Amino acid sequence: MAQMTYRQALNQAMREEMQRDPDVYLIGEDVGEYEGAYKVSEGLLQEFGPKRVIDTPISEEAIAGAGIGSAMVGLRPIVEMMTINFALLAMDQIVNHAAKLRYMSGGQLKIPLVLRAPQGAGMQLGAQHSQNLESWFLHVPGLKVVAPSTPYDAKGLLKSSIRDDNPVIFFEHELLYGVKGEVPEEDYSVPLGVAEVRRAGSDVTIVSYLRMVNIALGAAKALESQGVEAEVIDLRTLKPMDLDTLVGSLKKTHRLVVVEEDYKTCGTGSEIVASLQKEAFDYLDAPMERVATAEVPMPYAKNLERAALPSEQSVIDAVYRTLARETYQLTRV
């Protein structure tokens, strides 16, 4: 297997899907000549030309709408929002149009569209460029929501998203683009709606997605040294959500910690916990815990930004709360 970055894996997925299907095209701000604000579309303009790699003006509502309109008549657009923060300008098109057109037309239309957007904090970009907005989209019937944490999943899930006949909101994390991992040479895809157990364990289940999976894995490693075996589940797709895998894990561990980079209030974790108190009530031995970002607009200052975000220590603390044990302090930072 080849080693490549998350960014390269996404690039390969788009390249291969565009080679496979002439109806697939990429549209967005600076996706062509600039090769993407995060260089995800490197080389695509050169290979596919300006008809299939379309640079747009800074007009998020029209970019999303144009993608949706083209999907209404049979194309399969990949719409890149430079960051999810800017997608707020396109919410009418995404929520009122893309998500509802199939239903409102009584099943006549399908909208095979992928809206890709990086999100997340950790680079001192301040309040307007550091948000995690997945729960806004989770709330809307008609959308699917995908959030890969590894290069392997980034490629496999993007391929499945492009081949899906529904509007898929595909979250990428700004701090994952440079992360390397193994990606097979041969064609493969990862099905939507299937979680992955990243690390097996018997004492507690830590569920996460996107960059927070790495925080969860780091915490699990530290916990191992203290004799606590944590199972780490990467959701990979947030909607539809693979509750079966979570319930299966809880049957074994009886304890749950959700780690998410969005806010607690009406966040992804709220939905996970609410679903599991119904589906897994009898297996729980402790109140479910949630680790999330502090409920403030993201500050610029490095120390404050770090304080706002979930850390391995905050995950460890939550795990110990589920075990009703005194927590222990990580010595490394």
Next chain:
Amino acid sequence: MDKQEKIEMYRQMVLIRKFEDKAGEMYMQGKIGGFLHLYIGQEAVAVGFISALRPDDYVIGAYREHGQALARGADPKRVMAELFGRSTGLSRGKGGSMHMFDLEHNFLGGHGIVGGGMPLAAGMGLAVNYRETDQVVTCFFGDGAVNEGAFHESLNLVSLWNLPVIYVCENNQYGMGTAVARASSLPEIFRRAQCYDLDTESVDGMDVLACRDAADRAIRRARKEKAPRFIEAVTYRYRGHSMADPGTYRTKEEIEEWRTKDPIERFRQSLEGTLTAEDAQRIEEEMNSVIAEAVEFADKSEELPAEALYEDVYA
């Protein structure tokens, strides 16, 4: 345009007028729920512009779109059944008055957010160029839409990228209860589009042949040269914004004044010699029975079973 085509246009205008009259009546009887935005007074715009299109062209409207769906060839039975919320409706009763879709006739909605259809139309134009075909996209919306960001973003895109999109703004003088002069810094709507370097014009939206001429010109340019166009059709709705409209923002005299320019009556008069009194009478009767059949069909149609609630969310 030959005689038959003109008579067909007249027939469609009468169909829309009678359909909408009946829909209003059915609403008052409680057969139709939700919002109901009637097209009465604006028939010349839909018929003038849509009659000039080919079947493979795309049409997209806003929420006052029954007339456009009918002009595009949607079955009046299925339009009425949609209003009744029945399974035989165009959108299986899941859309309602504001969300008519008829893919068989390339009628792509039915959109309830002001200006929301404009970026979608740009995307359809993009798809036409992508596939290197020569269809055109005709997009209808009201005067209220010109104050939305979507209007400006869309006009910039179609002009920048030479998309074969014809934007038809039906200026019926009011965005719900707010007169154009109270909402638009330029009351001549077509001037709002001029800074995007595309063809613009204003046309008498109470004159079906003037609309048809404007459509023919626009379509020729869009099909051959990929030139988009913005057309303001100056028109008037006789009825309220919706059935819930108390109408306090305009006078009876104003409505009467516009009624003297009635597009159907005017067209009938201009067709004297082509359309005889007997022809007109016959069309009148035919349309009465088409509407009666539509109501009967809608009324007798089944509702969707409750299990269908979760169908059509995902493909």
